[in-house]
Amino acid sequence: MFDYAHLEALVAVLRTGSFEQAARAIGVTPSAISQRIRLLEERVGSVLVVRGQPCTATETGQRLARHAEEVALLERSLGDDLAPTAGRGANPTIRIAVNADSLATWFIPAMAAVPDRLFDLVLDDQEHSAEWLRRGEVRAAVSGSAQPVQGCDGRPLGRLRYIATASPAFMRRWFPDGVTAQALSLAPALTFNAKDTLQARWSAAYVGDGIVPPTHWLPSSQAFVDAALAGIGWGLNPEHLAAGAIADGRLVPLLPDAPYDVPLHWHWSRSVAAALGSLNRAVLEAARQVLLPIGEA
Numbered sequence: 001m002f003d004y005a006h007l008e009a010l011v012a013v014l015r016t017g018s019f020e021q022a023a024r025a026i027g028v029t030p031s032a033i034s035q036r037i038r039l040l041e042e043r044v045g046s047v048l049v050v051r052g053q054p055c056t057a058t059e060t061g062q063r064l065a066r067h068a069e070e071v072a073l074l075e076r077s078l079g080d081d082l083a084p085t086a087g088r089g090a091n092p093t094i095r096i097a098v099n100a101d102s103l104a105t106w107f108i109p110a111m112a113a114v115p116d117r118l119f120d121l122v123l124d125d126q127e128h129s130a131e132w133l134r135r136g137e138v139r140a141a142v143s144g145s146a147q148p149v150q151g152c153d154g155r156p157l158g159r160l161r162y163i164a165t166a167s168p169a170f171m172r173r174w175f176p177d178g179v180t181a182q183a184l185s186l187a188p189a190l191t192f193n194a195k196d197t198l199q200a201r202w203s204a205a206y207v208g209d210g211i212v213p214p215t216h217w218l219p220s221s222q223a224f225v226d227a228a229l230a231g232i233g234w235g236l237n238p239e240h241l242a243a244g245a246i247a248d249g250r251l252v253p254l255l256p257d258a259p260y261d262v263p264l265h266w267h268w269s270r271s272v273a274a275a276l277g278s279l280n281r282a283v284l285e286a287a288r289q290v291l292l293p294i295g296e297a
Contacts, residue, residue, distance in 0.1 A: 002043065007068035009036035010048060014065050015093070015120065017054025040064070066136055069093060073139070073275035093118040094279065097129035097141035100192065101160060102264065104221035105240040106290035107142070113282035125195040126264060133267055140268040140276060142283075152267045155284060158291025159261040164202050164254040165242050166234035171252055174234075179254045181208040189213040190224055190235030198236040202260045225251075236260060240290055263294050 012022035013033065023030040041048050048061035057065060072092040098107055100123050111119055122132055126144035133141045133149045148154035166174075166187075174187035184207055189199050203211045216233050218224055224235050225242055229250055237251075239259070245251040266283050268276050 002040070002064075002068075003036075004068075004071075006036045006040040006043070007064065007071075009033050010040060010061065011065050011068050011093075013037065013049055013055050014057050014061065019055070062137070069095065069139070070272050073272050091116050091118050092275075093120050094140065094276070095120040095122065095138045097122045097124055097132040097138045097143075099124065099126040099129060099142055099144075099264075100219075100221045101238050101241075102126070102142050105160065105238050106286050107283075109289070110279070110282040110286035113286070114279050117279065125193075126262065127197075128195055130267065133269065139272050140266065140279070140283075143265050143267055144262060146263070146265050148267050151271070152269050153273065154265050154267040155280075156294045157264040157266050157284065157287035159263050159294055160291055161239040162198060162202070162236040162260045162262065163239050163242055163246065164199075164206075164234060164258065164260070165228050165237050165246065165251040166254060167229055167231040167250065168252055170228075170231045170234060171254070173231075175254070179207060181211055184208075184211045184213055187213055188233040189215045190227055190233040191215040191217055192221075192224070193217065193219050198260065198262075199234075202236055202258075205260065206255055206258045261292065264291065 008026060009022060012025050013019055016022050016025055019030045019033045023033045026033070037049055044060060044064070046060045047058050048064060050056045050058060069092070073094065094117050096119060098121055103121065103123065122138055124132065126142060129141040130143040130145050130149055132138040133152055142157070146154070146156065170187075175183050177183070184203055191199060199213070199215075200211070203209075216227065218227055221238065221241065225237050225245065227233055228235055228237060228242075229245060234254060242251055246253065264287070266280070266287070268280060
């Protein structure tokens with residue numbers, strides 16, 4: 001058996017990145033944190049924390065930290081079931097992988113609906129977020145894949161609709177004769193990061209395959225909208241974020257009736273399924289309010 005105080009110190013160091021911050025979070029001295037980590041490392045016979053700025057976990061440290069987080073979730077869930085009106089200690093933390101556009105459009109209300117949990121969000125493209133679950137580094141994920149990871153369950157969330165948009169001035173400058181393959185190959189695009197293929201997939205679906213435009217790299221959902229409004233480039237913006245600017249003419253679609261829908265799914269680890277019940281319900285409801293149903297045009 002592990003000493004919970006030692007595991008708590010490990011999780012705090014890895015979450016805050018330093019022994020000093022961990023000490024403040026728990027309410028002890030840095031020397032106490034150091035001693036707890038040392039005793040835990042002696043207990044398992046392995047280094048758990050790589051000291052640095054920030055401190056990081058070894059593979060064994062990551063496994064122990066994940067174990068501690070799962071135990072905290074399960075104990076809180078058990079306490080809620082056995083004594084729902086009793087006072088509770090610190091709220092447990094749930095680590096989740098989510099794509100930036102979901103976070104910017106619909107995921108925050110799901111978090112707000114579960115006030116007795118803390119959240120540690122990992123941002124990654126929806127096509128890659130399931131890898132975090134597969135590695136056991138998160139307890140749940142918003143994913144573009146319908147196939148659940150081994151040891152996990154999943155539910156469809158809906159389709160996040162994107163509209164290829166640009167400012168009216170940008171359209172006049174770069175697409176005076178319409179949105180053609182040649183024009184798209186010259187007009188600056190907006191790209192979130194190296195994993196973002198939305199612009200290429202939209203171009204292939206509506207104009208032509210193999211178009212490689214010059215691009216700006218903007219790893220922010222709101223910056224995408226702001227950059228399009230400023231006339232810096234064109235990009236696929238979530239309809240929910242761009243609707244106001246489209247309605248008042250500050251942004252215009254590159255092509256009429258040419259949306260691009262990305263199906264999203266919610267996956268969660270079976271090992272903590274009972275502890276995630278309220279979050280699962282909140283996520284499904286928040287997604288229903290914004291996303292389009294999967295399977296409908």
